[in-house]
Amino acid sequence: MSDTDPPGLSLSRLRTHLDQELPGLVHGPLRGELIDGGRSNLTYVVTDGSSRWVVRRPPLGHVLATAHNMAREHRVITALHPTAVPVPQPVLLCQDPDVLGAPFYAMEYVGGTPYRTRTQLAALGPDRTRAIALRLLDTLVDLHSVDPYAVGLSDFGRPQGFLERQMRRWRKQLDASRSRHVPGIQELHDRLVGTLPAAPESTVVHGDYRLDNALIGADDRIRAVLDWEMSTLGDPLTDLALLVVYARLGAGDDDGPLSNAASAPGYPSTDEIVARYAHLSGRDVSALSWYIGLASFKLAVVLEGIHYRFSQGQTVGGGFNRIGALVAPLVALGLAHLKED
Incomplete structure (x- = not known):
């Protein structure tokens, strides 16, 4: 984790937005890192030192029409969370691009291994x-x-x-x-x-x-x-x-x-x-x-x-x-x- 901003994620703007929308959620300065391995949307782990969340946003450059829709991704995990399909609990959706430069959403951090090899x-x-x-x-x-x-x-x-x-x-x-x-x-x-x-x-x-x-x-x-x-x-x-x-x-x-x-x-x-x-x-x-x-x-x-x-x-x-x-x-x-x- 780093105190400096990962590519595409302003930690200070994220903190301000979370404080406005979900007062009391964050209890300290945010640190974050980009999770390597994603090939499309960008995924970050963010922490205040006691809790961890995951933030998802579109890629930084060329974005195809209909792709990288944060609202759809947030909506489906919200709907599936009560079912037998295991998904992270959603925390917040932001469709205002002025906050991070693109729409994004946050969800709970779930521990586990994404086996690739x-x-x-x-x-x-x-x-x-x-x-x-x-x-x-x-x-x-x-x-x-x-x-x-x-x-x-x-x-x-x-x-x-x-x-x-x-x-x-x-x-x-x-x-x-x-x-x-x-x-x-x-x-x-x-x-x-x-x-x-x-x-x-x-x-x-x-x-x-x-x-x-x-x-x-x-x-x-x-x-x-x-x-x-x-x-x-x-x-x-x-x-x-x-x-x-x-x-x-x-x-x-x-x-x-x-x-x-x-x-x-x-x-x-x-x-x-x-x-x-x-x-x-x-x-x-x-x-x-x-x-x-x-x-x-x-x-x-x-x-x-x-x-x-x-x-x-x-x-x-x-x-x-x-x-x-x-x-x-x-x-x-x-x-x-x-x-x-």
């Missing part, structure tokens, strides 16, 4: 690794079992035409971040558009569900699911497919820009994960290859946007110099699955 999980042994991975999957089933109407999220998205809008959204965001030629990405987009499946009943979806977006406690249970910036009402198979794509890409070095945790001994195969999800949720997963193509396209666009910001000098944190190299393998993975379908 094969080495971290290998130290736990295969049995504990398997238990953690299966709990991650079971929590996804819990999320997709939440009734949006019962938790006040009935208008959180527009389920009708969700997949069509996903294609338009990610194509638009790709166009907004183009800085180089990406072979095959147009073919992947066109194949997806031409083979849209019939969508199942909509649920609350996370949008970026993976192991290192969850905090695991010392008892190997999930303490909190984080990073809800892409959440909405939509097709639950998009979450499952993205979990599969992350697992299939996760065989690189521990210091790579994406998690390689799924290659740790004991981590269940993607076939077992899909079968368990189908059994517990009762959902038809026969069209999952198409969804894996969509997940590959979506993640390729997200990483291309990060690569764009890095090339413009508009990001902070480590590992961004290798993000761009992951886009082509994602495009190839998506095309391979669509050709199999």
Whole structure:
């Protein structure tokens, strides 16, 4: 922790705002640090010496339309906090950009480990690794079992035409971040558009569900699911497919820009994960290859946007110099699955 301001966070302005909105919450000078590892919204841990909070705000530079919506992220964790889905307790939402230069929200600090690497999980042994991975999957089933109407999220998205809008959204965001030629990405987009499946009943979806977006406690249970910036009402198979794509890409070095945790001994195969999800949720997963193509396209666009910001000098944190190299393998993975379908 540092008394000096981390990039993008004025501790004095934050303290003034918290004192105005929640008198008595803060009991001393604030110190803070940027949590390295985030690739999109910026995340900080802030403390007054006795209590700790987490603050989230958008990146410092190029911000794509519809992305980095702090109000949506705050709203969904507020709605899910009373459910079986573990999320941090929200503290405050600020949509006034004059405070920190962008909208932000604060939430409780939850202790736990966001396992990112094969080495971290290998130290736990295969049995504990398997238990953690299966709990991650079971929590996804819990999320997709939440009734949006019962938790006040009935208008959180527009389920009708969700997949069509996903294609338009990610194509638009790709166009907004183009800085180089990406072979095959147009073919992947066109194949997806031409083979849209019939969508199942909509649920609350996370949008970026993976192991290192969850905090695991010392008892190997999930303490909190984080990073809800892409959440909405939509097709639950998009979450499952993205979990599969992350697992299939996760065989690189521990210091790579994406998690390689799924290659740790004991981590269940993607076939077992899909079968368990189908059994517990009762959902038809026969069209999952198409969804894996969509997940590959979506993640390729997200990483291309990060690569764009890095090339413009508009990001902070480590590992961004290798993000761009992951886009082509994602495009190839998506095309391979669509050709199999």
